[in-house]
Amino acid sequence: MHHLGIAVIVFACVFSSALLGLYLHSLLPEPHLSDESVSVIKLTIGLIATMAALVLGLLISSAKNSFDAANAAVVREATNIILLDRTLAQYRSETQEIGTLLKQFTTRGMLKVTSGDPDQLASMRSPEDLKQGEDIQHRPAELSPHSETQRRLQGVPSRSPAKGSRCESLRCYKQQAQPPCRY
Helix, strand or coil: CHHHHHHHHHHHHHHHHHHHHHHHHHHCCHHHHCHHHHHHHHHHHHHHHHHHHHHHHHHHHHHHHHHHHHHHHHHHHHHHHHHHHHHHHHCHHHHHHHHHHHHHHHHHHHHHHHHCCHHHHHHCCCHHHHHHHHHHHHHHHHCCCCCHHHHHHHCCCCCCCCHHHHHHHHHHHHHCCCCCCCC
């Protein structure tokens, strides 16, 4: 209903402006209605339309850049969560509790983001949520590795998400059979 109200208001403004223009046309003196005056007005309107198109183009470009940056951040975080889950899958039953916490934390975060509620979005930056996320990220470092692959993987989840850690983790996965995805 909100959008319909705005559309009605815009239509009323444009229609009343057209009626006002028709009324003012009858009041203008004859020299203002000459061909030269009309051509100057057409040029001015063309300039204004060109400037409006330029501004709208820059606005759309800025919005696209913001969207692309947000999309890249979501993809990066999803990749980090998947890599952490795959690393946890290498430890099998020892990390089921951590995997469950990761799934709950991720689900809660997705529900907060998709709710669109500003209070929910602000709560994602709360110290409690940040501490819980860091706790989940650092818990695999406390595990005791039982194989060479687990020893190589042990440091990967606790590092900050850098290219080297991702590459090392992917290299370990390629050496083994595809680990099962628990979700």
